[in-house]
Amino acid sequence: MKRPYLLVTLTFSVLPAIASAQSELRVEVPSVVLAGVPFTITVQPVTAEGGVVIGYDRQLSVTGLSGGSFDGLSIARAVVSTTGRHTVRVQDGTLSAEVEVRAIPAFFSILPPLIAITFALVFRQVIVSLIAGIWLAATFIADYNVVAGFLDVLTKYVINAVTTTSQAQILVFSLLFGGMVGVITKNGGARGIADVVTRFAKGAKGGQLSVMVMALVMFFDDYANVLVRGNLMRPITDKLRISREKLSFLVDTGAASVASTAIVSTWIGYELGLIAPGLELIGSSEDAFSMFIRTIPYRFYPLLALIFAFMISATDRDFGPMLKAEKRARHEGKVQRDGAEPATETLEDEEDATRPSSWLNGLAPIVSILVVALSGIYITGVRGLGGASGATLKDIVGASDSYVALLWASLSGCTVAIVLAVGRRVLTVSQAFAAWIQGLKSMVMAVVILVLAWCIGAATTELQAASYLVQVLEGALDPAWLPVLTFVIASAMAFATGSSWATMAIMMPLVIPLSDALSRSAGLGAERVDTLLVGVISSVLAGAVFGDHCSPISDTTILSSMASAADHIDHVRTQLPYALVVAFVGMLVGDIPTAYGLSPWISLVLGSGILLAVLFFYGKPVGTPRRQGEAA
Template structure:
């Protein structure tokens, strides 16, 4: 008797622990593929099937077993109550509610619309996440609110890669804070401004300074605008032209260089998008691959240079330049402006260029060294002995490299400041803290972006958009479409970072899936993917340049002491022309296979020709 009881209990325990587990998505949607996972499948079974019923509609879905698991892709034609029947010693039935597929686009669409209306990206992203969670948790408002903070944002925050990005962003903000206060950036600027003797050299010096102060767009705008204004005033360069030079170098250079306050943010969005498509590509490697496809930032920097070098302008800018050349600014006015700037700066004896250059070099050299070290270490740990530079970069850990480099650069900046008696330790730490604080909003937006990325992934937003667009859009035009859409969103919201956060999680999976549906080769699919990522980053900067409510546009006019509306009116024709040229000769042809380097040559040539056709020499 006892033996029989033992056998029954053993059988119950054994069968319970070997029972097949069925996992459904957090939300089932119509009109998109829904992945249903089955685990603990006996090795005697090589195929599983799932019967799905809704009224008179019924369909059986099959999947091959791999190991002890199977993933069944289920496409449901409409919303409503569905019966899911799975055979396991008899059919077991589960009743599930299927939501309309169009609900999947509501959270990101709501985030975009709110950002347009209230111009508060954090609030817009918060609302998008909350509405998405309402759908997932069957419209329970309290559960959705609690899961927003304890699950969605918490998971976004504790992801190891995300933590690396946040720490790096904060640390490099601290470095910028210190070198802005110890006179390093001013010292760099002073070395360059010594060369400014004519309107042309003054404008080129301003442009070159924008290239040198590449690590942060805000610091770039504020430093160059304030430092160059007295000089360009004396040289009779219009405030509008100075504001244009400042604005059109700040964000483009910060978005392009491999070390800046932008890099962590961009890597975070790229990495999250790659994770959504289960790609094992290194985000840093993909970032590098996108650089030659960033046509707008490259062209914007070039156009600033040629308009300055040839002193040719058109539209409202030409009129502003003519008026400035006619205006004679007295020495007293110039000296007063210099005195006002000097009040908020260190004495000239303490504005040493190397205090800014050394920490920046530490970040550059440290990051490269970190990439090489982590790449080689990863390859050799895997037993690989023969490898090249591409292999090293591919296997490197960019997040750790950036983190190490920014930490060492921060320590270097502190030691340089204290050892020369420029600032006391307490003042230096305050400067570091101020720099860190300046990046907090960016970090909050980044966490919210990861949060809505998770929502769009759960709701299969990209899959739904793909189901609508796959029959009507040629994937070759995706980079161009994304560039225009990002430009419009950034223009309307005034934030390039917010635009990236909203759009990137959608377009990476969309590009990957559409090219797969169309049967594109791996090479062509990768070209489209890189083009789409580049278009998000470039289009966001383009819209930001055109927008009168963009923070960098406002900062540039403020630092240059230029009337804000005058700055917008004079810059807008330039930004639109450059954007249209890059779209026509860059985003479209490269998606069809043209080399991005040939496109760059074409773009620069066309812009030069257009400047000589529509531009006029600034002569009085």
């Protein structure tokens, strides 16, 4: 009887040794951590062959940290208090593992985006600024090795950015959409759409409203919106005695405000490309396109600016320097002030003016994009759910692959535009593809900025900049004030740099994780956390447009002056009061109260009412010219 007992005893005594020989602890830590800032350590018991150990329930302990203890197989708030290299040892009584943790000063994590912002302000070179920020971040991560950091900019960050499937889809969509715009600009389609709208330009009010309606019709691209409307409407508004300052204001306001909020435009690929990585970073399963749609009613500045421009056009009332300019044009016949220096007298569009225009050449590709995009969202959504039986529209949209749908849509738009141009003998095959290539080229700068934005976002994420900002702001800032604060910062940055896209690229990777972490650390419920996240994303997009509108060095502001043949400083000086009023109202009734739960639709109604009141109580009617109908 003793031998079986001895056998059982020996068997159980060697089991730990066998387990120890056949398994190990795999410890995962960030590539670099911040001194004094919590980070996460994850432990995974694996077999010698690399498989996961099933049923592991041993008690883990850790040494080498200044703070943190295990909750299951992870430490959510591990801390090392000093910079340098630290050896962290994890053990369970039988197995043990060591890993090295390298800590850098916490404030280093925000230096890369700050350097990018500073360089953009000083040198006004967006690409150089972003590369400098990425290089600095990569150098910190590469143990302060400047050469290794520089090489990692390309081999690690750029390559990862362009080889990620969803991001590659966004790049291709953006290029294809630019190609379509190039074709419909060359084939007379853009001018054909504009010709239809201008037929309703009767009198000063009609002329101004025509400029704004045309902005809605040409929603697909802000540059085309500016160039076509300004050049086409200038002779008409001159005849109607509408000042060049007013024309440039209407042209500028309608361009980015429409393109940035349209569900299909040259902007959406870029915006989705910035939103998607942020959502992935915070562990959100929501599709970037769905989030984009939800942000639209929260974008108070572009929406209220558009509404305000329509109000001004319909009432023919103005205030401030714009009122003076309009009275001069209307009563003295001077569409520009004496001594004004127009940005240009003529601005040739890419389209050959002698080529016949056709609204069909412009409208058909746009309609095809909308139809295919919506159909693609439905098809991919049904496919994602495994069938549409019992599914709601919200379920289908949530399960859709918007990137694939937009790819299909942009390809269809290009195809329809080229087929119409060649089939109707407006362009030859070689001319059509030359126009398409020219359109692709127009998007190259945007694509480069987008790729670099992904890179600096990945680098600042690896440096855990959001964790540092949360630690600094936790308890010092009510999360409800984050949307309006984000709007102010984004506005200031866009104004100083003149680039709305650069502003979005630098701000978005920081504020999405910051909003999520700050809201959760404050103990807010899931609904409030989501509301603030939507508000913060909207504030980046809206603030970028506002700052861009006000900036004298913005490309769209300059293009608006050129296309309208207005004095550039006069354009900025007369537009600024209107933009400031709209921004203030948007913050007052939009960004602040919606963060506490007010519906954005109520905010838009309140904001519109306040702007109308400002126009009637502070503004004055311009009046009719003394000799109605006389050309300027």
